[in-house]
Amino acid sequence: MTDLPAELTIGQLSERSGVPTSALRFYEREGLIHSRRTSGNQRRYHRTTLRRVAFIRASQSVGIPLALIGEVLGFLPADTPPTKEFWLRAAECWSEAINDRIARLERMRDRFTACIGCGCLSFTECALVNPNDQLAGRGPGAHLLR
The missing domain is CATH 1.10.1660.10 (Multidrug-efflux Transporter Regulator; Chain: A; Domain 2)
Structure with missing residues (x-):
């Protein structure tokens, strides 16, 4: 070698x-x-x-x-x-951020599935996800995906 x-x-x-x-x-x-x-x-x-x-x-x-x-x-x-110890400390520091990301992705998946399930495909009129267009009162943005 x-x-x-x-x-x-x-x-x-x-x-x-x-x-x-x-x-x-x-x-x-x-x-x-x-x-x-x-x-x-x-x-x-x-x-x-x-x-x-x-x-x-x-x-x-x-x-x-x-x-x-x-x-x-x-x-x-x-x-x-x-080092291995360095990697472990970094992983420990970032575990909360990673868990938050996982939770956000799961919410997005669940919201997306719920929207497709009702069949209307309209966030403005959807009775399941956004009854009476309540989300419009929060201003612009994807409030349910946060």
Whole structure:
């Protein structure tokens, strides 16, 4: 087995992480990952950046916004990969937000099913979801989906 290089080019990081180079540049602009520049102005990423990118992608997959991901990654020193303990703490912090998202999606599913069930397909006149157009009094917006 050969030794892994201490630094990766953006192409190598992209290939190994499965993340397009454009997304890696965006992550860097947002401060989620860091690189150093060579004398030829090429990016070089510490190989621990692979774990950071994995953390970012896993967090995004459950709906965590990049701003929150960045806040959490801000607690890690540069070139330090997220540890198991770090992942567990982040998951604990985000469990309430994830549960809220699940509850919101379930409400949306249930409202959608109820609307299709009545057959009228009109939120203005629907006797089940919006009797007497009561929701109009709350102003514009999708009040039932919140």
